[in-house]
Amino acid sequence: MGTGYGLAESERLPKTIFEQAISGNRRSLAKLLTAVENGEVSHELLGISPRVVDGSVIGVTGAPGVGKSCLIERLLSTWTSDGLKIAVIAVDPSSPLTGGALLGDRIRMESADNNPNVFVRSFATRNQPGGMPNAVVLAADVMRHCDYDIVLIETVGAGQSEIRIVSVADRIVLVEAPLRGDEVQAEKAGVVELADMIVVNKSDLEGSDRAAANIISALEVTSNPPPILLTSAKTAVGIEDLAVQLRTLPAKPGAELARARERLLTAWDSALLSRKDINEVLDGLASSENSAQEWVEKNLRW
Amino acid sequence: MRIVIAKPGLDGHDRGAKVVARALRDAGHEVIYTGLRRTPEQIVRTVIDEDADMLGISSLSGAHAFLFPRICQLLVEAGCIDVTVFGGGIIPVDERPILFDSGMRAIFGPGTKMQEMSEFVGAVISRVSSNQPVGVGEGGDWVWSSGE
Ligand code: B12
Ligand SMILES: Nc1nc2c(ncn2[C@@H]2O[C@H](COP(=O)(O)OP(=O)(O)OP(=O)(O)O)[C@@H](O)[C@H]2O)c(=O)[nH]1
Ligand SMILES: [Mg+2]
Numbered sequence A: 001m002g003t004g005y006g007l008a009e010s011e012r013l014p015k016t017i018f019e020q021a022i023s024g025n026r027r028s029l030a031k032l033l034t035a036v037e038n039g040e041v042s043h044e045l046l047g048i049s050p051r052v053v054d055g056s057v058i059g060v061t062g063a064p065g066v067g068k069s070c071l072i073e074r075l076l077s078t079w080t081s082d083g084l085k086i087a088v089i090a091v092d093p094s095s096p097l098t099g100g101a102l103l104g105d106r107i108r109m110e111s112a113d114n115n116p117n118v119f120v121r122s123f124a125t126r127n128q129p130g131g132m133p134n135a136v137v138l139a140a141d142v143m144r145h146c147d148y149d150i151v152l153i154e155t156v157g158a159g160q161s162e163i164r165i166v167s168v169a170d171r172i173v174l175v176e177a178p179l180r181g182d183e184v185q186a187e188k189a190g191v192v193e194l195a196d197m198i199v200v201n202k203s204d205l206e207g208s209d210r211a212a213a214n215i216i217s218a219l220e221v222t223s224n225p226p227p228i229l230l231t232s233a234k235t236a237v238g239i240e241d242l243a244v245q246l247r248t249l250p251a252k253p254g255a256e257l258a259r260a261r262e263r264l265l266t267a268w269d270s271a272l273l274s275r276k277d278i279n280e281v282l283d284g285l286a287s288s289e290n291s292a293q294e295w296v297e298k299n300l301r302w
Numbered sequence B: 001m002r003i004v005i006a007k008p009g010l011d012g013h014d015r016g017a018k019v020v021a022r023a024l025r026d027a028g029h030e031v032i033y034t035g036l037r038r039t040p041e042q043i044v045r046t047v048i049d050e051d052a053d054m055l056g057i058s059s060l061s062g063a064h065a066f067l068f069p070r071i072c073q074l075l076v077e078a079g080c081i082d083v084t085v086f087g088g089g090i091i092p093v094d095e096r097p098i099l100f101d102s103g104m105r106a107i108f109g110p111g112t113k114m115q116e117m118s119e120f121v122g123a124v125i126s127r128v129s130s131n132q133p134v135g136v137g138e139g140g141d142w143v144w145s146s147g148e
Helices: A014-022 A026-037 A069-081 A135-144 A160-165 A181-188 A208-219 A239-247 A257-274 A278-287 A294-299 B015-024 B039-047 B064-078 B093-101 B113-127
Strands: A059-060 A086-092 A102-105 A117-125 A150-154 A171-176 A197-200 A229-231 B002-006 B030-033 B054-059 B085-090 B106-110
Touching: A014 A026, A014 A135, A014 A208, A026 A117, A026 A135, A026 B039, A059 A069, A059 A160, A069 A086, A069 A135, A069 A239, A086 A135, A102 A117, A102 B015, A117 A135, A117 B039, A135 A150, A150 B085, A160 A257, A197 A208, A197 A239, A208 A229, A229 A239, A229 B039, A239 B113, A278 A294, B002 B039, B015 B030, B015 B054, B015 B085, B015 B113, B039 B064, B054 B064, B064 B085, B064 B093, B093 B106, B106 B113
Parallel strands: A059 A150, A059 A171, A086 A117, A086 A150, A102 B030, A171 A197, A197 A229, B002 B030, B002 B054, B054 B085, B085 B106
Antiparallel strands: none
């Protein structure tokens, strides 16, 4: 559906909606985010420049069910009682077949529905490569302009999206939990090397100490291991510490190249997918024997 | 379509709402499920923040007569007149007219086929694109009747 439906004609201009959003109108912010998500607006159109990395946009990633949403809820209540305004972008996968999505992170975030200093918005991946919608970058920038001090981005820790998060967030927190075949997990996930902090959640459960120990031993072989914190979103143990540390968390040294690589890949993917002829290209690939590799070699030169 | 599915009040029957949420997802929509026990105010805020096109509300506990019109009223007051509101659960037929009067466009009882709900959403989409009233505050007397 259209972005401005229900608003008067003059209020439908992105710039006008943006001004209203900045002055605190939630509905305008929500409508603007829809336009961002649909790719209808850009930094230029809104008259803003891309944000300078300052640690205020924090990615929270990790396997399904480790407690990312519950931890975010804890952070929301801690930070807002310190007087901060916090926005959340919760990313969930779209079905590649139907395009539909079930966006369920909000359920775990009580503050999303009643705290005036919190704004939670669910994003479907809409099948963008890497499981990270490109629009998240502008969405986070817009939220920062609307006076939200910190933007948290929750992403499904499956496949590549764990790594793609580094191209949109200033800092990455990787959440782990006990009882998930921990050791192997920590070693195979490339994001371990990119994470600025690792949180072992569910410390109230048996096995969390062992999970932490396993991660530490897996990290010992890497240089500059990030800080590791034990938390329980259930009992609130470790939450104060997490909330404090996240506000001044330094970027992991040595990860710059890997981050630049992900940013490049994200930009490249989105340039490719926004080609005018992309549907013809896809139809062609789907209906013929030509390989994608051949198409790339023939058509993409630089 | 972006669709919020909500469970207002103290009603703990969430099977139907979850089934509907999943079915709408499988029909290609982006569905935000609120979870149990939300107040009308919380539901309206979710609709606003998520910029939903439609809101589906579920009640099996008998509290629909109060909660559903209240939600519709709050939506209109917040300026969300273009949001289409529909619902389901245990809602006696003779109690439905009052809900339609408050702006709801469809009520689905037990045993409703998912096919029919999809057809309803399809009808809403085509009304929106032809500028016919279908939102909670847009008036007109169109409500869904099966077999349309
Ligand atoms: C399963 C069930 C339970 C389970 C609920 C499990 C759960 N997590 O959902 C349990 C055992 C917990 C339970 C408890 C109670 N229940 Co009970 N329960 C039922 C039962 C047998 C089936 C409900 C169900 O899940 N159906 C399957 C789903 C898929 O169907 P549905 O919910 O109707 O949804 C369909 C449509 O209604 C519609 N729909 C529903 N919501 C929505 C929303 C939208 C947006 C749309 C488009 C469509 C839609 O689409 C669905 C698919 O067709 C019904 C009787 C019945 N036959 O309906 C009683 C019933 C609902 N329960 C009843 C009662 C009284 C209770 C209790 C108060 C005490 C008791 N006697 O057990 C408690 C209260 C719980 C609470 N906190 O609210 C009464 C309600 C009476 C009333 N409204 O006047 C019923 C009708 C039984 C009866 N005949 O007395 N219950
Ligand atoms: N025991 C215990 N359970 C927790 C803790 N944190 C979260 N949980 C439970 O773990 C389950 C998943 O929590 P979520 O916060 O939804 O996890 P998530 O990582 O956001 O999950 P997805 O968004 O599905 O990837 C819920 O049942 C929570 O109640 C914790 O610290 N201790
Ligand atoms: Mg979650």
